[in-house]
Amino acid sequence: MNLAYLAWKSAKxxxxxxxxxxxxxxxSTALLLGVEKIRNGARASFEQTVSGTDLIVGARSGPVNxxxxxxxxxxxxxxxxxxESYQTFAARPDVAWTVPLSLGDSHNGxxxxxxxxxxxxxxxxxxKRELALAEGKPFLDVFDAVLGAEAARELGYALGGEFDISHxxxxxxxxxxxxxxxxxxxxxxRTGTPVDRTIHVSLEGIEAVHxxxxxxxxxxxxxxxxxxxxxxKSALQPDSITAFxxxxxxxxxxxxxxxDVNTFRAEALSAVIPGVALSQLWRVVxxxxxxxxxxxxxxxxxxxxxxxxTILTSLNERRREIAVLRSVGAKSRxxxxxxxxxxxxxxxxxxxxxxxxxxxxxxxxxxxxxAVAGFPLGGFGLSPYDFxxxxxxxxxxxxxxxxxGWLAYRQSLSDGLTVRI
Amino acid sequence: MLSVPLFxxxxxxxxxxxxxxxxxxxxxxxxxxxxxxPSAGKAAVLGHPFHNITxxxxxxxxxxxMGVIFQQFNLVxxxxxxxxxxxxxxxxPARAERVGPGEPERIxxxxxxxxxxxxxxxxxxxxxxxxxxxxxxxxxAAARALIGSPSLVIADEPTSALDAETRNAxxxxxxxxxxxxxLLFVSHDASLSKHFDRRTAMDVINSGSNEEFAPxxxxxxxxxxx
Numbered sequence: 001m002n003l004a005y006l007a008w009k010s011a012k013x014x015x016x017x018x019x020x021x022x023x024x025x026x027x028s029t030a031l032l033l034g035v036e037k038i039r040n041g042a043r044a045s046f047e048q049t050v051s052g053t054d055l056i057v058g059a060r061s062g063p064v065n066x067x068x069x070x071x072x073x074x075x076x077x078x079x080x081x082x083x084e085s086y087q088t089f090a091a092r093p094d095v096a097w098t099v100p101l102s103l104g105d106s107h108n109g110x111x112x113x114x115x116x117x118x119x120x121x122x123x124x125x126x127x128k129r130e131l132a133l134a135e136g137k138p139f140l141d142v143f144d145a146v147l148g149a150e151a152a153r154e155l156g157y158a159l160g161g162e163f164d165i166s167h168x169x170x171x172x173x174x175x176x177x178x179x180x181x182x183x184x185x186x187x188x189x190r191t192g193t194p195v196d197r198t199i200h201v202s203l204e205g206i207e208a209v210h211x212x213x214x215x216x217x218x219x220x221x222x223x224x225x226x227x228x229x230x231x232x233k234s235a236l237q238p239d240s241i242t243a244f245x246x247x248x249x250x251x252x253x254x255x256x257x258x259x260d261v262n263t264f265r266a267e268a269l270s271a272v273i274p275g276v277a278l279s280q281l282w283r284v285v286x287x288x289x290x291x292x293x294x295x296x297x298x299x300x301x302x303x304x305x306x307x308x309x310t311i312l313t314s315l316n317e318r319r320r321e322i323a324v325l326r327s328v329g330a331k332s333r334x335x336x337x338x339x340x341x342x343x344x345x346x347x348x349x350x351x352x353x354x355x356x357x358x359x360x361x362x363x364x365x366x367x368x369x370x371a372v373a374g375f376p377l378g379g380f381g382l383s384p385y386d387f388x389x390x391x392x393x394x395x396x397x398x399x400x401x402x403x404x405g406w407l408a409y410r411q412s413l414s415d416g417l418t419v420r421i
Numbered sequence: 422m423l424s425v426p427l428f429x430x431x432x433x434x435x436x437x438x439x440x441x442x443x444x445x446x447x448x449x450x451x452x453x454x455x456x457x458x459p460s461a462g463k464a465a466v467l468g469h470p471f472h473n474i475t476x477x478x479x480x481x482x483x484x485x486x487m488g489v490i491f492q493q494f495n496l497v498x499x500x501x502x503x504x505x506x507x508x509x510x511x512x513x514p515a516r517a518e519r520v521g522p523g524e525p526e527r528i529x530x531x532x533x534x535x536x537x538x539x540x541x542x543x544x545x546x547x548x549x550x551x552x553x554x555x556x557x558x559x560x561x562a563a564a565r566a567l568i569g570s571p572s573l574v575i576a577d578e579p580t581s582a583l584d585a586e587t588r589n590a591x592x593x594x595x596x597x598x599x600x601x602x603x604l605l606f607v608s609h610d611a612s613l614s615k616h617f618d619r620r621t622a623m624d625v626i627n628s629g630s631n632e633e634f635a636p637x638x639x640x641x642x643x644x645x646x647x
Contacts, residue, residue, distance in 0.1 A: 002511040006497075013499030320494045326456060327491070328565065329484020329512035331477050416451040417489060417577070 003334060007341035010321070014314060018346065021310045025350025028303035029393055030358040032296035033386055037362060039289050043282070046072065049193040050274045052124030054254050057081065057089060057261050058243035060268035064284060067277035070101055070243040073111045073194045077103065080240035085267045090244070094253040097122045100241040102206050107165045110151045112199045114206030122247060125193045135159055136186030142204045142236065146186035150196035157184050165199070165209060204236035304396055307346055311339060311404040315411070319419045322412050336409040340401035347397020351390040359386070423448050428626045432572070435596055435604045437614040440623030446607050450577055453605070454489055455479030467572050484513035488566025488602070492578040495562030496550035502543055505550050506531040506564045516569040534564045538594055556587045563591070567598050574599055576606045580613065592616045
């Protein structure tokens with residue numbers, strides 16, 4: 001269309017302000033979409049992480065906290081579950097399977113999880129998918145380790161590689177268990193869950209590392225000299241674990257089992273249903289999400305205000321240009337639509353650029369973002385939401401164009417063919 | 422108040438209208454060009470009753486059959502010379518059709534016309550309008566006013582930014598290229614009237630007082646080109 005061409009040429013002639021205006025709209029659109037994408041990605045990832053587990057049992061604490069540290073490896077457990085309590089609840093007749101989880105150690109920033117081989121058989125993620133080994137086999141020996149896909153990739157470890165683990169969750173270099181190296185025997189296929197960033201060892205492995213340690217302090221004297229051969233494997237029965245996952249034979253037993261855990265007299269324990277805990281989590285973070293979204297919306301408003309400012313300030317210097325267009329036959333309504341066109345074009349380019357940039361950026365840097373976040377983000381890629389937001393920005397840009405359009409229309413009516421400045 | 426009992430220009434006529442600034446000529450030209458409506462009386466322009474039709478209809482007549490040249494700042498700075506010349510074609514399909522059946526023919530026509538106005542090289546390079554001298558810009562404006570055989574060309578002080586030598590050359594070219602079009606040439610400089618068939622002056626045709634005329638409140642029963 002003629003007017004769109006003229007509007008575009010006019011905007012191009014004022015390249016600097018046009019580019020800045022487009023940029024501010026692009027950045028604000030990208031911000032809003034980015035907040036939404038990371039939010040959805042985190043949700044999708046969290047929803048994907050655990051499935052097929054009926055209950056998670058840990059020391060008494062809030063359900064959200066228990067869920068976060070046991071499954072998502074975020075935060076720290078408040079207390080442990082004694083081995084006896086675990087045995088009590090694992091041996092119940094309504095239990096199909098249990099998987100013990102023992103956390104607290106790390107290697108180069110990757111959490112080390114002590115568990116049993118049941119983990120590889122019972123743990124489910126996404127749509128009830130099983131864990132699969134990309135290479136090697138599950139751990140058999142005390143010092144065998146199975147790495148998550150991302151841990152193996154980032155650490156650069158292959159099958160047969162050896163490494164030490166450090167106590168606590170800080171990065172390497174802090175109270176390392178150097179005398180007891182672990183050997184990589186298996187690498188898991190990628191799951192898109194925190195499993196990818198976890199190093200799995202046997203419960204006995206975790207115990208062996210801590211032999212001779214007292215109250216979190218490294219062993220002194222003879223303990224330090226303890227070699228791998230000295231360790232009596234039968235003495236590696238753990239005293240306690242961090243939490244355990246429970247699969248029940250029948251879904252109808254879930255509430256009863258949960259009540260029995262929560263009212264267990266011998267030890268203060270909590271049992272949470274993963275789905276229920278997740279919805280509590282969303283309620284907690286919902287307010288923060290709303291705040292973030294609110295900020296992003298205001299940034300868009302600022303970007304669009306910039307658009308309006310740019311066009312309004314250009315109006316005076318364009319009075320002659322508009323008089324010329326009128327003289328060659330432009331109707332005063334053409335003048336109105338010329339400015340509406342310009343606002344719409346700038347908003348459209350800005351929104352398109354912003355949507356493209358955020359999608360490209362997330363596609364290119366998803367690994368880095370996941371490393372910072374500590375959990376995988378799923379569900380990136382163009383979504384209908386992108387189109388709604390982009391369309392919304394364009395429609396608002398179009399509507400904002402009415403103001404300069406109307407002013408120019410009025411101006412052109414009073415100016416006629418001669419502009420007196 | 423601008424009040425024009427009778428003002429007319431014939432087809433193909435070259436009319437010189439003399440008037441100092443503030444004499445109401447901008448308003449009169451605005452009425453003839455169709456951007457203002459007369460507050461009372463009649464204005465028949467190119468057979469259209471401008472006092473009686475919508476602003477959009479007047480705009481269409483202007484796009485189809487008129488050319489306007491201003492004192493200065495005639496060109497849209499972000500368009501090239503040829504785009505400036507072909508600007509009326511964007512607003513009038515009929516005029517575009519008269520210039521040529523397709524874009525390439527129209528561009529050739531515009532270059533041709535610019536060449537006859539002494540801007541051959543500039544047209545070929547398709548310079549941006551802002552790269553031209555004032556005299557060159559006025560010639561481009563003339564080409565735009567003349568493209569597509571208009572019936573009426575309105576020139577409002579088109580030479581006041583030019584020096585004496587280019588001024589005469591410009592007027593001669595304008596008159597010879599106007600062909601069948603009526604040419605209404607407005608200037609405060611009475612010495613230019615020698616180029617024209619007929620001359621008149623604002624104070625002759627205006628019976629209202631000069632001081633307090635205002636756009637859109639004039640009483641101008643102008644009869645332009647019956």
